[in-house]
Amino acid sequence: MIMIDDAFVKHLKNVLFIDIETVSQVPDFELLDERLQKLWLKKAVYLNNEENLSDGEFYLKKAGIYAEFGKVLCIGVGGIMFDEENKPSLRVKMIGGDDEREVLQAFKKIVEKHKAGSNLMLCAHNGKEFDFAYLCRRMLVNGIGLPRVLQISGKKPWEINHLDTLDLWKFGDYKHFTGLDLLAAIFDIPSSKSEISGDQVNHVYHVEKDRAKIERYCAADVVVLTQLYMKMNNCALIEEENIEVLL
Structure with a gap:
């Protein structure tokens, strides 16, 4: 693995890694x-x-x-920071709640106040077809104006500040879908599926009434996503002791 150079450090400081969990309304x-x-x-x-x-x-x-027909239950947001030796650490913050509008407004506040400003980039797995689009649709339904980083209308592809690890893995092969858990396995990244999997989220929320379990799962997905992006850029994984999750 190569060392993280200054240019990539600057890039990573402008990236927020996100994952959303959604349930039926x-x-x-x-x-x-x-x-x-x-x-x-x-x-x-x-x-x-x-x-x-x-x-x-x-x-x-x-x-x-x-x-x-669904709603955003929680959003995991991860950011990478660096010490004076360019050693990375990851902080993941969870935004969750039964009131979707409050969740979306809190997320909007975070992205609009990010120090990267207009250089802010969002990264998700299958984000272009799910996370980014879902957030935009639910914000509009809730009467919330889209933050700049989610505004894509009229923009050229290279002007849209969205990163998608699934898109990166496709290498132009548009028929090829690969889940986050499979990519984590082949890159030897610990799985996020220790408690639940994505198809159980609705049951856990509506039947078990355990939103905290879903938020832990979402946060773990953000960690996996971030580690995958590091691997895809030929960098070492962020050390576990340098990962902080704020639930």
Whole structure:
């Protein structure tokens, strides 16, 4: 692994590593607004229901993935800092709560006040197709203006300050999807799936009522994401004792 040079240090100081966890807007399909119920059933026709789940069960399994029927429960935000010898440390902060609007406003405040200013970059795994788009959609639904780093309308591709580790791994192979956990495995990065996996989040929130477990999982994903980005840039992993998670 190469040493981190000054140019890459400067780059990393401008990057926030993020991960979001989303859930269905209500814990029971019958609690959904009647108009939205009809629209969900119309959408569900085109989704893969291999297990032949009931309308209610299928809603709980899939709705959180779609910004029209889900909400942002928590956002993990990670930033890298350096000492005088350019040794990196990572700090991860969790933004979570049952009130989606408050979560989104808190995230917006962080990105707008970041010292990188207009040079701020956001990094996520599959962020271009999920995290970034989901955040934008839910902010608009909640009447929140998009922060500059999420404003992409009218911008050229190279003007958009978004990094996506999935996109980086594709190397132009657009049909190739690789999950974060698989990439963590092949790069020998500890997994974030110790307590739960992504497909259990809705159940843990609505049935187990354990948001703290989800936030720990989200924070662990931010750590894995950051370590993966380091590996993808041929750098050593950030040492565990230099990683701080603020839940």
